[in-house]
Amino acid sequence: xxxxxxxxxxxxxRSMRSRIxxxxxxxAPVVCLVLLIIIFTVLTDxxxxxxxxxxxxxxxxxxxxxxxxxxxxxxLTAGIDLSVGSLVAVAGxxxxxxxxxxxxxxxxxxxxxxxxxxxxxxxxxxxxxxVVGGAxxxxxxxxxxxxxFVVTLGGLSVFRGMALMISGSGPISGFDEAYRWWGxxxxxxxxxxxIIFLAIAAVAFVVLRYTxxxxxxxxxxxNREAAxxxxxxxxxxLLSVYVVIGFLAGLxxxxxxxxxxxxxxxxxxxxxxxxxxxxxxxxxSLFGGVGTIFGTVIGSILIGVLxxxxxxxxxxxxxxxxxxxxxxxxxxxxxxxxKSRRLK
Amino acid sequence: MSEPLLRMxxxxxxxxxxxxxxxxxxxxxxxxxxxxxxxxxxxxxxLLKILSGAYQPDxxxxxxxxxxxxxxxxxxxxxxxxxTIYQEFNLIPTMTVAENMFLGREPGxxxxxxxxxxxxxxxxxxxxxxxxxxxxMPVSDLSVGEQQMVEIARALSxxxxxxxxxxxxxxxxxxxxxxxxxxxxxxxxxGLSIIYVTHRLHEVEQICDRVTxxxxxxxxxxxxxxxLKIDDFVKMMVGRSSTQLxxxxxxxRTTGPIVMKARGISRDRDxxxxxxxxxxxxxxxxxxxxxxxxxxxxxxGRTELARAIFGADSFERGSIEIDGKPLVLRSPVDAIRSxxxxxPEDRKQQALFLDLAVRHNLAISSLKDLTxxxxxxxxxxxxxxxxxxxxxxxxxxxxxxxxxADLSGGNQQKVxxxxxxxxxxxxxxxxxxxxxxxxxxKAEVHQQLDMMARAGIAIVxxxxxxxxxxxxxxxxxxxxEGRVTGGMPGDRATEESLMHLMAIEQTAPQxxxxxxxxxxxxxxxxxxx
Numbered sequence: 001x002x003x004x005x006x007x008x009x010x011x012x013x014r015s016m017r018s019r020i021x022x023x024x025x026x027x028a029p030v031v032c033l034v035l036l037i038i039i040f041t042v043l044t045d046x047x048x049x050x051x052x053x054x055x056x057x058x059x060x061x062x063x064x065x066x067x068x069x070x071x072x073x074x075x076l077t078a079g080i081d082l083s084v085g086s087l088v089a090v091a092g093x094x095x096x097x098x099x100x101x102x103x104x105x106x107x108x109x110x111x112x113x114x115x116x117x118x119x120x121x122x123x124x125x126x127x128x129x130x131v132v133g134g135a136x137x138x139x140x141x142x143x144x145x146x147x148x149f150v151v152t153l154g155g156l157s158v159f160r161g162m163a164l165m166i167s168g169s170g171p172i173s174g175f176d177e178a179y180r181w182w183g184x185x186x187x188x189x190x191x192x193x194x195i196i197f198l199a200i201a202a203v204a205f206v207v208l209r210y211t212x213x214x215x216x217x218x219x220x221x222x223n224r225e226a227a228x229x230x231x232x233x234x235x236x237x238l239l240s241v242y243v244v245i246g247f248l249a250g251l252x253x254x255x256x257x258x259x260x261x262x263x264x265x266x267x268x269x270x271x272x273x274x275x276x277x278x279x280x281x282x283x284x285s286l287f288g289g290v291g292t293i294f295g296t297v298i299g300s301i302l303i304g305v306l307x308x309x310x311x312x313x314x315x316x317x318x319x320x321x322x323x324x325x326x327x328x329x330x331x332x333x334x335x336x337x338x339k340s341r342r343l344k
Numbered sequence: 345m346s347e348p349l350l351r352m353x354x355x356x357x358x359x360x361x362x363x364x365x366x367x368x369x370x371x372x373x374x375x376x377x378x379x380x381x382x383x384x385x386x387x388x389x390x391l392l393k394i395l396s397g398a399y400q401p402d403x404x405x406x407x408x409x410x411x412x413x414x415x416x417x418x419x420x421x422x423x424x425x426x427x428t429i430y431q432e433f434n435l436i437p438t439m440t441v442a443e444n445m446f447l448g449r450e451p452g453x454x455x456x457x458x459x460x461x462x463x464x465x466x467x468x469x470x471x472x473x474x475x476x477x478x479x480x481m482p483v484s485d486l487s488v489g490e491q492q493m494v495e496i497a498r499a500l501s502x503x504x505x506x507x508x509x510x511x512x513x514x515x516x517x518x519x520x521x522x523x524x525x526x527x528x529x530x531x532x533x534x535g536l537s538i539i540y541v542t543h544r545l546h547e548v549e550q551i552c553d554r555v556t557x558x559x560x561x562x563x564x565x566x567x568x569x570x571x572l573k574i575d576d577f578v579k580m581m582v583g584r585s586s587t588q589l590x591x592x593x594x595x596x597r598t599t600g601p602i603v604m605k606a607r608g609i610s611r612d613r614d615x616x617x618x619x620x621x622x623x624x625x626x627x628x629x630x631x632x633x634x635x636x637x638x639x640x641x642x643x644x645g646r647t648e649l650a651r652a653i654f655g656a657d658s659f660e661r662g663s664i665e666i667d668g669k670p671l672v673l674r675s676p677v678d679a680i681r682s683x684x685x686x687x688p689e690d691r692k693q694q695a696l697f698l699d700l701a702v703r704h705n706l707a708i709s710s711l712k713d714l715t716x717x718x719x720x721x722x723x724x725x726x727x728x729x730x731x732x733x734x735x736x737x738x739x740x741x742x743x744x745x746x747x748x749a750d751l752s753g754g755n756q757q758k759v760x761x762x763x764x765x766x767x768x769x770x771x772x773x774x775x776x777x778x779x780x781x782x783x784x785x786k787a788e789v790h791q792q793l794d795m796m797a798r799a800g801i802a803i804v805x806x807x808x809x810x811x812x813x814x815x816x817x818x819x820x821x822x823x824x825e826g827r828v829t830g831g832m833p834g835d836r837a838t839e840e841s842l843m844h845l846m847a848i849e850q851t852a853p854q855x856x857x858x859x860x861x862x863x864x865x866x867x868x869x870x871x872x873x
Contacts, residue, residue: 211719212711219708222697229656229688229695230709230763231680289699 028334029282029298033305040309048312055191061278061304062197063088063259064271065297066252068278069197069204070245072296075279076208077221077241078288079141079148083155084249084275087133088268089163091126091253096172096263098125099179119179119258126254127247133159134246138239148242156272163265173262183259193255198297200248205293217241222289277328278303286332347410349374349537350395350426350506355404357390364390365401366561372506377528377538379552379569381545383581383843384642384808386558388541392508395539396428397421408505425505429495431514437484442466444483445498469501473527489520496527507531508539513547514643525551543641545574545847557581574848581847582810582839592815592835597794599818600632603802604684604771609652609662611826621645622826623652623659630771630802635793637817637834638806639842645826646806647689650773653804654686655679666770680709685764687757689775689806695760696748703730703744706759710766733762737792754785761792772796773804778812790816810839822846 040048047053067084074081101116116122133155140151185192208214219227220237228234257263282299284291303324310320350372357365365387372378382388393399395406397415406413408424415421421428435444442462443450451465452458466479475493483491492512499507509528513521528538528551540552548555549569556566557580565580611623621643628649630636638646651657653664655673664671666682673679676686688694697705707714707726714725730744737758741751748756757777764772774793778786793816797803807813813820817834822845830845 210721210723212715212721213719215704215708215711215721218700218704219697222699223693225693226688226695226697227708229654229676229686231677232708233675233677289697 028331029295029302033298033302036302036305036309040305040312044309044312048309051189053308053312055189055194057301057304057308058194058197059191060308061300062191062193063252063256064274064278064303065197065300066200066248066255067245067271068275068282068296068300069201069293070241070248071275071279072204072282072284072291072293073208073217073241073244074148075276075284075286076217076288076291077238078224078286079238079241080152080276080286081134081137081148081155081242081245082152082272083133083137083159084245084252085268085271086156086159086163087130087246087249088253088256088271089263089265090133090159090166091129091250092257092263092267093163093166093172093253093265094129095122095126095254095257096175097166098122099175100172119176119182122179123182123251123254126257127250130246130248130250130253131243132246134242134244134249135239137246138242141242142235142238160265160269163267167263167265171262171264175258175261180258180261183255183257184261193259196251196255200251201293201297208293213237213240218289220288274303274324277324280328281331346373348372349409351405351407352391352395353405353407355391355394355401355406357394357399357401362561364561365394367404368558368561368563369404370556370563372537372539373554374537375532375535376553377532377540377551379548379555380539380541380558381548381555381577381581382558383810385560386581387561388558389510390561391558392428392510392539392541395421395426395508397426422502425503426508427499427502427504427506428508429492429499429510429512431511433491433495435483435491435494438482440480440482441470441477441486441494442479444494445469445479445501447498465501466497469497472500473497473530487520489516489523492516492520492524493527496531500531504536506537506539508541510541511543511643512540513542513544543643543847545577548577549574578840578843578847582843597633597635597797597818599634600800602629603632603667604630604653605665605668606649606653607663607665609649609659609664611648611652611657611659621648623648623662624826626662626823626826626828628804628821628828630804632770632800632802633797634818635797635803635805635816635834637813637820638804638823639810639813639820640823640846642808643825644823644846646823647775648826649823650686650775650804650806653679654684654773656686680767683768683770685767685769685772687760687764687772687774687777689779691753691756691760691780695763696756698747698749700748701745702739702741702748702751702759703727705748706730706733706744706762706766709763713766729766730762733758733765736765737762738788752781752785754781754788757781757785757789758792761789765796769801771802771804773806775806776808777805778807778809786812810842813837813842814839 037048067088071081071084099116099119099122137151137155140146141148182192187195208217216227216232216237219230219232220234224234253268256267278299279291279296280286280299281302282291282295282297284295306323306327307320310323311317348371350370352368352370355365355368356363368387368391370391380388380391390399394401395415397418397420400416406415408426413424415424436447439447445466446462450457451461463479470477470479473493473496475497477486477490477494483494486494496507512524516524528540531538542548552569554566554568555572555577557564557577559581607627609623609626613622614620623645626645626649628636638649640646648657652659655676655678664673666684671678671682679686692698697708703726707729710729711721714722714729716722727744733739734741734744739755739758739762741755748759751759777793778789781789790812793803793805805813805816814834814837819831820834820837820842821831822829822842824846832841
């Protein structure tokens with residue numbers, strides 16, 4: 001009886017403030033996105049809403065979006081991965097080397113002289129590079145107990161350096177049509193990279209929402225000690241999320257090289273910023289344990305829309321960067337605020 | 345007798361649902377060492393926090409040297425010369441002794457710190473205390489005892505009149521304790537007053553002039569140390585109002601064979617964490633269908649023992665057997681696989697995922713049994729499991745999908761119990777199973793532990809509330825400073841007999857261990873000092 005009595009006032013005081021804030025923090029990204037779309041549509045006399053432009057937006061976000069899906073896993077465990085941009089470059093170059101056979105003759109744009117192994121081997125190679133890179137970083141984080149920020153900051157530098165070494169003689173360009181299709185092709189009106197992005201996001205959604213592994217990711221991020229004491233293999237989960245993001249960074253590197261028909265050492269510079277911004281704007285908490293793939297997709301689209309809209313309005317490109325930075329900080333400030341209210 | 349330096353009069357402090365201090369008065373004479381005694385939760389820390397300005401009393405007054413005091417913040421108390429040295433020191437380990445000594449009041453001109461002056465003045469204070477320490481050494485390089493001396497030196501350099509020491513010897517070696525006692529005597533000789541909080545009653549006899557004993561938020565006694573004996577302190581500390589007593593359960597439980605056998609568990613001092621409680625050659629047995637109570641004061645090593653058995657912390661020596669098979673423990677995963685469960689001490693920090701739904705919290709350890717197609721968690725199986733335990737344990741919740749943060753403490757604890765029951769454990773260790781939940785929910789948890797024991801689970805129950813231990817246990821083992829100090833059947837235990845074993849430096853007579861101490865060597869080693 002007394003249990004029920006003590007429950008009541010608690011539940012009431014909680015519901016007042018605790019209903020509105022989680023609701024806002026859950027739907028804030030969607031509301032923002034809708035508002036932005038309306039604003040840009042009005043300001044560009046409807047040019048923004050044209051299907052061609054919308055597919056453009058989606059194609060632009062698809063590569064960083066792929067990585068953002070992986071970043072969601074990492075941030076859910078309260079980790080971070082700053083190395084993704086550099087990893088994209090290494091993976092893209094690896095794919096190019098496999099496809100072309102060798103770096104020699106890399107300036108050649110002719111398809112006929114290709115002596116390599118084709119797009120499939122190239123894609124697998126890029127993914128393998130990403131997985132190995134992620135696994136090494138994950139091992140350093142779990143076994144050597146180096147904080148993820150430091151490990152992946154090191155990775156950012158190491159992988160970029162490796163990319164520069166691989167491409168010593170410059171960009172590797174000119175892939176065959178089957179290879180290019182993965183970046184430039186369309187199925188119906190929909191660009192292939194967009195399909196890859198949405199398919200991967202769907203798989204990730206199912207993994208996080210419906211599998212044992214997904215539950216463990218949330219548990220480790222929500223309360224690491226409680227997860228350990230509940231029998232979750234915390235180290236294995238932590239290692240795995242860096243493998244996941246490595247896999248997706250590798251895939252993204254391949255798609256990017258296909259889209260540009262070229263792999264270069266400076267590909268992917270600054271990706272980590274937009275990717276982390278997309279995940280965080282999508283409602284995933286940097287403290288771990290809270291977040292969804294749906295949010296990340298919305299966050300990615302939001303950033304794409306913002307950039308595209310500003311471009312259509314001929315706004316100074318530097319303003320884009322300023323805007324994204326400000327939105328990122330505002331979202332995290334709100335997250336902090338919501339958290340402090342909840343813990344009261 | 346001289347006029348008291350400090351008078352705390354009729355102090356009352358209420359927290360939601362608890363009367364932490366009820367009309368408590370405390371008088372400290374100039375130049376005396378005053379022992380403050382009481383069980384866990386008696387109100388000692390609340391009283392000290394009021395004296396140090398961290399809490400405000402609801403009623404009562406504080407007078408220092410005849411003048412009324414209002415202590416709104418810890419800084420106010422420091423300005424009045426009242427310094428508290430807590431168990432966890434307030435030193436900044438990366439900074440030097442001198443920097444710590446003058447933290448926040450560095451000598452110098454304007455924005456600039458005068459290093460030479462800081463060093464010289466620190467040296468002066470250290471010499472004063474006969475301490476051979478380099479003022480420029482980082483605090484992290486000092487031993488625990490030395491760090492404590494630095495805290496005391498800092499208190500001295502601030503012209504303190506009253507120094508409060510909270511369990512100062514808990515982390516010290518014997519030699520360091522001697523050094524501390526010398527310094528306490530020296531401070532006393534200089535006219536400073538010391539309030540000395542401790543669980544070690546023999547220390548009271550050694551260095552205190554007078555004592556005050558608290559129990560359940562009230563002052564229950566006190567006097568001059570010469571006139572009172574240790575037994576008197578024990579009596580004052582344990583006498584308890586009858587409203588707090590629980591009805592004794594069990595009695596007719598039949599116990600089976602030994603399920604878990606822990607032998608010689610020892611955990612040595614960890615240089616990176618010198619405050620950690622050690623385990624010294626601890627051996628216990630638990631039988632199927634039995635509730636074994638583990639009693640002890642703070643820092644006795646009960647939680648540490650539980651975590652060691654569960655694989656949560658490593659230990660240097662000792663072995664654990666389940667059903668006669670030795671256990672290789674690398675992590676909790678190994679313990680769980682062998683049928684051990686642990687309901688940890690701190691529900692929010694160590695057991696719950698506050699952002700997740702009730703059913704996710706309940707099922708996290710048994711996801712393997714709830715999957716289809718190997719990897720996918722079946723929502724239906726999970727909900728069915730939650731529903732089963734909602735009925736069995738009477739968990740009150742609006743739905744299994746609401747966040748666990750929205751449940752009351754008692755219901756949260758039932759969810760944690762259910763998490764383990766779903767795995768059908770052989771041994772379940774519950775650490776403070778009723779902490780922070782209301783009295784009716786406590787009784788329910790007791791009943792559920794009784795039911796689990798009747799179902800054949802071997803239960804190890806840790807509790808700081810002696811009436812609780814006595815109410816639920818078939819057998820009680822006491823610990824003190826990382827050692828087993830004795831044991832007795834639950835129905836023969838009294839609070840006094842337990843408190844003797846928990847607080848006083850002595851060993852239990854072998855006979856007190858009762859007929860269940862089968863493997864004699866284990867207990868003998870545990871009791872042998």
